[in-house]
Every structure is written in C-alpha cells, then in structure tokens.
Amino acid sequence: MSSTESPDTATAAALPVPPAGTGAPDELVDWVTLASPPRLTLAVRRPAARREAPAGAAALDREPALFVHGLGGSSQNWSGLMPLLADRLDGVALDLPGFGESPPPDDGNYAVTAQARAVIRYLDAAGRGPVHLLGNSMGGAAATRVAAVRPDLVRTLTLISPALPELPPQRTALPTALLAIPGVARLFARLTREWTPEQRTREVLALCYGDPARITPEGLGVHTEEYARRLQLPYFWEAMERATRGLVNAYTLGGQHGLWRQAERVLAPTLLVYGGRDRLVSSRMARRAAAAFRGSRLLTLPEAGHVAMMEYPEVVARAVRELVDAVGARRAADGS
16 A cells, blocks of 8 residues: 555546645645545655754654644644654654545544544554654544554554543533534524635634734734635534534543553553543543553643643643653664
8 A cells, every 4th residue: 555646536526625745834745545445545744854953953853754644634733743743753744534634534433543543554554653742622632542552653642632531521512512403503504604714713723723913914824724725625513513523422432442541551652641631521521531541741721721832832842752752762772
C-alpha cells in the first residue's frame, strides 16, 4: 500500500480541494491515499523549512511526530506549534477524514475508533512510527486509542484538552453536544445563514479560546478564510453531525473499549495539557487524567481555553520539548 499515490479521479473531481503542495507560505500540504477499504484520502501539512536550533544547542537528529486536530478543526490548528518544534521534531499534521482538506471517508464512519484507525493506517503506510503523537480534543481521544492499541507506533503522547468522557459534561459544552442529534446541525446552519464567515469564525474562536483578545487580526483572517472555504463543502454539516455523534457515543462506551480504560493501558510517556478557562473540556478532569495515564506529566494553564497550542504555543512547545528530551536521555542511558 503506497502512502503517496494520488487521490482517485472520482473523488478529486467531486470535491473542491486545492492542488497538492499548497498551504500557507511557510507550509506545504500533500495528499496521501490509503487504498484498502474503506478508501481514505488524507491531507498532510508540514512546515516548508526546518527551524534552526537555538544558538549553542547541540545538533540533534529530528524524530518523527504527528499532530491530530479536534472536532471541527484542521491541521492548521497546529501551524503555530509545529515551527517551534521543527528543529527537534520532523512533524506533520493530519486532516482527519471529512475535516480540513481531507474528503469524507468512503464508509461515512466518523466514530472515534474510525479516526484512530485512520491515524494508524497513515502511520503504517508512511512507515513513520514510532512517533511523538500529539492530539487535541477529539484528536486527543483518537490518539489515546492509538497509543493503547498500537504502542509500537507511539514514542510519546501529548494530549491537549483531550475529549475523554466527562459525565455530566459542563454546561458550556452542551450546545456543541447537541450537534450529535440528527438535523440539529442543519437547523443551526439555516438559523445562522445570514452570518458572515467572520461572524462564524469569531463565535468558534470565542468558544475555544480562554481569552479571545489573544487572536491576532492576521490569525482571524486565516481562520475566516479557511472557514469560508469549508462552508462551501457539500459534506460540511454532515461531517460535524456524525463526528459529534461519534464522540458522544465514545463517552458512553464501557468495559475495555471505554476511553478511560484505554488511557490506563497507555505505555508511552504522556504529557497532559489543560486550560483553566476551557469551556468544552473542564480542567477538573486534569486530576483524573493524570491518575489514569501512568507516570504522566501535567501542565495546567489557568488562562488558556480549549486550544492551548494556539493560545500559548511557546509554553506548550517548551513542555513538549522537555518530554521529548527526557525520553531521549532515558533511551540513550539505556543504550536503546
């Protein structure tokens, strides 16, 4: 199975995706097709150039890393963090099926297990494992499953506001959960049809940021342009509805398939990042997560919201670097 074959003609003709190799001026986007059923075409974003190591720092071989976004997000959610780690990590960010610039999955499956399977299939096809795996929100739930069932693919795990079951959820997360009900997403689309892309973008960022004032005009412009593009996709609201339903269903799973039970199975050294102003994943879950992931590190940012890697990329990058360096030093000491 090739990780570099082109998308099939029918899919490429039906969906308004940009040509391969495009992206922000300092980023490149390529497409990877995984042919085994269900067929997936995934957009993969990477920094265009390696960031130079800090002055006086020893030269290090870069280790592979993979970044996985959350519900309604895209690989662009990592554009602020990836360059800060590019001297240490050879990182790429994935658009999960139906999000960003990746077309929807052929089988229409948006469950967390399906998202995890997409990550595993990409890593197996690309031969990139074991990687430093980073996930946010829904991507954090998928990354937890990956680390639990395929420990050979994960060197370290970083979870930023992971969407692990929180019952009952905090009230500010309930409107998002309602998108899982059939028809609600399209009803919302009709009720807000007069909203401009900038209005929609401001509402989303206000929900995700602890302090919306930290959003720069340039950042707002980039996100607005991306949101306007995605609203034109015929499957936009269906993807949101089905992915939300998949996430809600994951919250109700018990036994060995439950996300908290799988968190206890993770062997990879883990960094947990929570925001004190997170309106979607409560920071009160930080303690439970720290207990579930054995030997984990916990970073709580009191002023951050749901996307700490976007609000405080320098702080998150420093914590990730410390984890990666500690694991590297341990491996060197063990001679592995």
